[in-house]
Amino acid sequence: MARVITVTSGKGGVGKTTTTANLGTALAIQGARVVVIDADIGLRNLDVVMGLENRIVYDLVDVVEGRARLRQSLIKDKRVPELYLLPAAQTRDKDAVSSDDMIDLTNQLRQEYDFVLIDCPAGIETGFKNAIAGADEILIVTTPEVSAVRDADRVVGLVEAAEKGPPRLIINRLNPRLVAKGEMLSMDEVVEILALEPIGVVPEDEHIVSSTNRGEAAVFNQSSQAGRAFHNIARRLNGEHVPLLEPTEQNGVFDRLFGGLFGRRART
């Protein structure tokens, strides 16, 4: 029975799609059977981030409107065997999908997979409501910035109203150098302000830009700090106990050394 997890944020541009792609890939690398769904109808993007844009035949709206069967429209990942994408439609009709459609869809997927991750559109309107309708758990992505944290809090209210249980928090693009100077909110401060349980902190990492350029998830890149952070979040989702520490600059250099060692060990 799959767990259905929606990745949301309120504010756009904080890294929902990158998070969904990397968590989905990391979970699949770790052995789970995973489907990632792009619920951002009209603004399809998860496909390009995952490098699967040339393989799309059918999309979510085709499935909902009966033009394609669900199985047919799932796109298999290039590198990881048990990873599939259900792309968003590029139709301009945002009402093509309803909350009930999303509940049906996720229920069909529950039988055959371990995780269904849903990439939620920005905002708090219909698209958001549809994206959380079928979810068992919610992950809220924020960056340590006032606008992103404020919007995250709005989303927390809506998630609670929808009785989805307490969401868990991912703090994305944290810059340890700025935190050390007191010029960026720290992990602890964001956690205190939002009063949510954190499931991960992802440091700002230039590898994300190059990985996205190539359409490869950062979790494949052994030298990407963000990639390692996403792997850790995937382990925590699986119930593994992985200590969560505030990233520091020193820890970055340290991690790079140990990351190399760990990477080699992991491959053997």
Added chain:
Amino acid sequence: MTSRHRRKSRTVDGGEDAVSFFSDLFRRKETSAQVAKERLLTVLVHDRVKLTPEALESFKTDLAELIQRYFPSVQPSEIEVSLLREHTSDRLKADIPLRRALD
């Protein structure tokens, strides 16, 4: 500067003067992350209760009227009402300095 002068003129005791000097000194050193945190804590409480600044003003006026009915010596201008986030709970706080009632 002006706020410090005002505070100085209001204080009688020299000790408080020193405290206000140091707190001002400290305030100037406040990092942008601290400012962000304080601003967020305030704005989130306002967002959560969905109270407009106008509604809060009208609440303050009504509250002042009510308090004056029972405590005629209280100065409405000294009543401070604020929405605060403390640890994990949000609070509506009213600070009402009392004065000795006239016989």
